[in-house]
Amino acid sequence: MMNFDYVRPASVAEAIGAATEPGSVYLASGTNLLDLMKGGVSRPSRLVDVTRLPGLDRVERLADGSLRIGAMVRNADLAHDPDFAKAYPAVAEALLSGASGQLRNAATVGGNLLQRTRCAYFYDVASACNRRAPGAGCDARHGENRLHAVLGWSEGCIATHPSDFCVPLVALDAVVEIEGKRGRRELSLEALHRLPGDTPERETALEPGDLIVALRLPAEARSFAAHGRYIKLRERTSYAFAVVSAAASLRIEQGRIGEARLALGGVAAKPWRARAAERLLAGASLDAAVYREAARAALADAKPSGDNAFKIELAQRIVVRALTLAAAGTPALMPALPGSPFSSVSGTRA
Amino acid sequence: MTPEINLTRDPAHLRHGSNIGQPLTRRDGVLKVKGEARYAADNHPPGMLYAVIATASIARGRVTSLDVAAARRHPGVVDVMTPSHKPQLAEDPDAKTNPFAFRMEVLQSDEVRYANQAIAVVIAETLEAATEGAALLSPRYDVAPARVGLDADESYTPPVVGLGNPAEVHHGDADAGLAAASQRIEAIYETPAQYHNAIEPHAIVAAWNGDRLSIDTPSQGMVLAQMRIGGLFGIPPGNIHIRSPFLGGGFGSKGLVAGPQILGIMAAKLVGRPVKLVLRREQMYGPVGHRPPTRQRLRIGVGSDGALTAIEHHAKVTTSSFDDFYEPAADVSHALYATPAIKTSHEALRVDSGTPLFMRAPGEATGSVALESAIDEAAFACGIDPLAFRLKNYAEVEPATGRPFSSKALRECYAKAAERFGWSRRPLAPRQMRDDAGFLVGWGMGTAIFPALMFQGNARAVIRADGTGAMETGAHDMGQGAWTALAQISADALGLDLEQVAFKSGTSDLPDAGIAGGSAHTATVGNAIHNAGAAVIAKLAGLATSDDRSPLFGAGNAGVIARQGRLHRRDDDVRSESYADILARAGLAEIDASGSGAADPAAQSQYAMHAHGAVFAEVKVDPNLGQVRVTRMVGAFAAGRIINPRLVQSQLYGGMIWGMSFALHEEAVTDRRSGRILNANLAEYHVPVNADVPPMDVITVDEHDPHVNALGIKGVGEIGITGSAGAVANAVWHATGIRVRRFPIRIEELVTGLSD
Structure with missing residues (x-):
């Protein structure tokens, strides 16, 4: 078999020591990593299992009103925590729109932030992929790329980031807490993932040995609880990645938008915060024309990377939809089909 | 070791008359639920x-x-x-x-x-x-x-399509029929490569x-x-x-x-x-067969009275560079709609893929989605309701051959499914219906058809000294329920209750049951079982009726019937004797006899034999985003005698879901430069998940067919796909007014045509 070391450190410090050596990677639930290893995409020499590190599986409210989520909290546990879903509805809806029930039960918050692209050429080791093998080229660029990036891509890489969870998180100014060789530091989630540029192999700002120990949602993130949605277009109702998705969270004050938070998924190599659109929306009225203008602003820099021009139009429409639904208010109950435009539809008899 | 499956019978299994027709649950169900069914890799x-x-x-x-x-x-x-x-x-x-x-x-x-x-x-x-x-x-x-796709190389006319069918068939003068038409439809449909993915x-x-x-x-x-x-x-x-x-x-793979x-x-x-x-x-994704991509051109002519004047169906398909299998996609047009002129033809090219092979409804599935879409387009062009149009062009005899049908309850299928669905309230024009939430609603239909085939199969029947029986046949249970349905036929063939029959199957040392394909397994093996049972009962009757110590003495073989472990005189029902008593007096531990099942060539040349059905689908489409959701499906099918209604319903559900999958989900994506399939996994090669599957109704329409075979069985394994894919595609058109002719229907095909 492909031999590798497996270590289960007893503390975060021990984990960092073990993971700093070349060829080491952290193993959380492995819902992505183990597939990559089986396919020969990733061939680590050492797995550092962090799932049993003490203290990383807690969700706690801090004194400043922020919420600290341990990196090893399971996606399903977080999404089904009623207090969490009430305070951060777009995040809960995004979590429940992702993967399948079985995968959500296993997957961890920290692992989800670091899942790799689903670009088929990244997974196909016989294809050229700069992300997998720097300098090899990008077979996706002129290949089967109808689902690839329309924002922030480069000639070297047109892959998208697959996470649903990260989309509302980046809109809500989530912060990751990192322990590393030089101690503890914090990074905004928006700064965690990198655009490909000339170095698509550098997917995140993490350094060797860095371990994400927690995710923090600032106190202000709760102020959008009444108007938060995540809407995701996909090619089947469950167990499919987004064609495009959008997270919209609004604070509505005296019938106008006090503040808007907006991010898109499935459009770029990172969860895409639409700040220009947010600026347009701040102080604006709750009006479809405003949403359309915001959508145009969000996609102003978009360009097709292949057979995917339709995604630019679709992304604008889903921004409008997410804003419209967010403005209408967070549903009292989590929709039966979270994230779906058909969230309320079931079969009807004629 | 021959597997033997013991029956656990719950009260639902209590026999009321014949075992055939009872909705028994799967006899192997408990084994599978407990993980005790041993598959090859176990x-x-x-x-x-x-x-x-x-x-x-x-x-x-x-x-x-x-x-x-x-x-x-x-x-x-x-x-x-x-x-x-x-x-x-x-x-x-x-x-x-x-x-x-x-x-x-x-x-x-x-x-x-x-x-x-x-x-x-x-x-x-x-x-x-x-x-x-x-x-x-x-x-x-x-x-x-690498040669990839339908334009990768020069094309040619294949020598045959499917298993020995002619690549071109002419009936009447299609050119003249099209020239005489008052409405002509010409459209090109494309279907992708698909893989079985058992x-x-x-x-x-x-x-x-x-x-x-x-x-x-x-x-x-x-x-x-x-x-x-x-x-x-x-x-x-x-x-x-x-x-x-x-x-x-298995699905053919x-x-x-x-x-x-x-x-x-x-x-x-x-x-x-x-x-x-x-x-x-x-x-x-390569060495075990697949459904090849097709590009199909339909030309349909309709007269001013709404009657078809011609159907021309041309299919371009791929095969491998090194072998020959040609998906007979156009052949579906031979048997479905009445028309004075039919022309079907095939064209092929070689690509660098594995050889395509039989995949559930090979030819019928690909051909049906194109034909049913084109018929829908023709109906709309004529301003006629799609069901009325199909009834107007109802084939009373097989159009391409003129042969009468052995049985055909399609009219009843149309009527029952349409009523259950509520079809009469359908507006003719597209984009007329919305639900309360503002989603576009569309209703579409398709006709299902699949030939009633039989191969060659054998069975061996045994009656033992204790009065119980056994039936042996090397049949194949792919999940469709052969362990159960064939055991039901066995019990009736032996005149015994199900618990009294040891049904042995699934190994090659048993009598050859032929191939489980072509939706023909139950018909083929069922008739072999029926004949083996009749033969062993005749042997038993011979023992009794020639023995002057038997109450049946002198009745003659034809003068007795077998029922619940006893032979009875036909003319005097109270005179009877148990199997055990007959064998005991003859001093025999057991008697056996063999039987075979195969199509009757005389009946086959005289009659066209097909199962039929009608499928209705409702979809909802987001008017702005173009996302499609199937919200209900109703199918009515007439497929001869139904051995086990529960299993048949499951088969038909499965087929209809596959049809929905064909319309909206499945596609193998090949890199046009390398020839590698990029989504060779169940995460990216989409089949529907539970959340995609709508409420479904399946109606089976009674059909007595004295010609197909002694048991009147037509088969239900593949028909459910046909009609269903077209019904979903037609519903998408009815919801949106956008006719997508490339399958699966993708969001980008709809989104540009929709605005709200």
Whole structure:
């Protein structure tokens, strides 16, 4: 078999020591990593299992009103925590729109932030992929790329980031807490993932040995609880990645938008915060024309990377939809089909 | 060891008259729920090794080097089978020894014919060692440009399509019919490559003992497999014992033994130990068949009275570079709609893929979605309701041949399904309906049709001294329920209750049951069972009626009937005798007799035999985003006599879901440069998940057919796909006004045409 070391450190410090050596990677639930290893995409020499590190599986409210989520909290546990879903509805809806029930039960918050692209050429080791093998080229660029990036891509890489969870998180100014060789530091989630540029192999700002120990949602993130949605277009109702998705969270004050938070998924190599659109929306009225203008602003820099021009139009429409639904208010109950435009539809008899 | 399945009978199973027709639950259900049903890959004979195939990452060319030494050095690797190090075969694997012999890649050369083709096999003490050994081979290639897609090469007219059908069929004068039409529709439809994706991958556990071979492998045709394997290894087919009691789906991909299974047997021979070889999911995209892509052009002419004047159906399909299988997509137009002129034709090209083969409703599924879409387009062009249009053009005889139908309750199917669906309230024009939430609502329909086929099958019936019986037949349960339905027929054939019949099946040492394909297994094997039972009852009756100590003495064979373990005089029901008493007096431990089932050539030439159905679908479409959701489906089917309504309903549900999948989900995506399939996994090759499946209704319409076979069975395995894909596509059009002619229907095809 492909031999590798497996270590289960007893503390975060021990984990960092073990993971700093070349060829080491952290193993959380492995819902992505183990597939990559089986396919020969990733061939680590050492797995550092962090799932049993003490203290990383807690969700706690801090004194400043922020919420600290341990990196090893399971996606399903977080999404089904009623207090969490009430305070951060777009995040809960995004979590429940992702993967399948079985995968959500296993997957961890920290692992989800670091899942790799689903670009088929990244997974196909016989294809050229700069992300997998720097300098090899990008077979996706002129290949089967109808689902690839329309924002922030480069000639070297047109892959998208697959996470649903990260989309509302980046809109809500989530912060990751990192322990590393030089101690503890914090990074905004928006700064965690990198655009490909000339170095698509550098997917995140993490350094060797860095371990994400927690995710923090600032106190202000709760102020959008009444108007938060995540809407995701996909090619089947469950167990499919987004064609495009959008997270919209609004604070509505005296019938106008006090503040808007907006991010898109499935459009770029990172969860895409639409700040220009947010600026347009701040102080604006709750009006479809405003949403359309915001959508145009969000996609102003978009360009097709292949057979995917339709995604630019679709992304604008889903921004409008997410804003419209967010403005209408967070549903009292989590929709039966979270994230779906058909969230309320079931079969009807004629 | 022959598997024997014991019946657990709950009160729902209480017999009321005949066993046939009862909605029994699966007899193997409890075994499967408890994980006790042993599938091929569950077997681990002592000393077994693991074999893993190394596959080509190019679609065309040659392997120029393999690092065999690196693989051999890996701990646990026992041997590496390559073109230069392998057991010799007795027969060229590329020889076309019979119509069912398809060429296969079993390391006969360094040539690569398609991506995912086997180029070496690593045999090791563990699966992990074999897997890593295969990765260490680091093949190098001499690469030739891959031919991908429907325009990759020059096309030609195939010699035949399907299994020996003519590539072109003319009936009447289609050109004249089109010229005379007051409305003409011409449209081109494209369907993608699709793969069977049975949940159970192809697997084999092979063990040699001298020139005898024991194998566990999922098979839809054990005797064909014995013949193929026997020919390749130069041993008598009878020396090969195949166990195939359960299949985790087959859908045609397990009908013929495939190259990877032969490689497993070769590996066992090479190392002199039992070997297990299981395909990984991506390895199923190549050597085990697929549904090829098609481009179909329909021309339909309609007269001013709404009657068809001509159907012209032309299909372009791909086959492999090295073998011939041609999806008979246009042939579906032969039997469905009344028209004075039909012209069907096929055109083919060679691409660098594995050879396409039978995939659930081969030809019917691809042809139906194009024909049903075109009929829908024609109806709208004429301003006629799609159901009324189909009724107007209802075929009273088979259009292409003029033969009468052996039975055809399609009118009843249309009526019952339309009523259940509420079709009469459908507006003619598209984009007229919205639900309360503002989603576009569309209703579409399609006609289902599948030929009622039979192959050749045998069974052996036994009546034992204790009055119980046995029925033996090497039938195949792919999950469709053969263990249950055939046991029901067995009980009736023997005049016994189900608990009194030991039904033995699923191994190659039992009588040849033919192939489980063409929706013909229940009809073929069921009639073999029926005839075997009749033969053994006749033998028993002969014993009784010729014995003056029997109360049946003198009645003559035809003068008795078998019922619940006793023979009764027809003319005097109170005079009867038990099976056990008859055998005891004759001093016999058991008696047996054989029977066979096959189509009656006289009836086949006289009658057109088809199962029919009507499928109605409702979809909702987001008016701005273009996302589609099927919200309900109703299907009514007339398929002759129904042996087990519960199992039949499941088959039809499965077919209808597959049709929905065809319309909206399934597509194998191939890189146009490398020829590699990019979504060869269940995460990215989409089939519907539970949340995609709407509320569904299946209605079975009673149909008495005295001509198809003695039991009146037509088969239900494949018909559910036909009609359903078209119904969904037509509903999408009705919801949106956008006619998508490329399948699956993608969001980008809809979104630009929608605005709110």
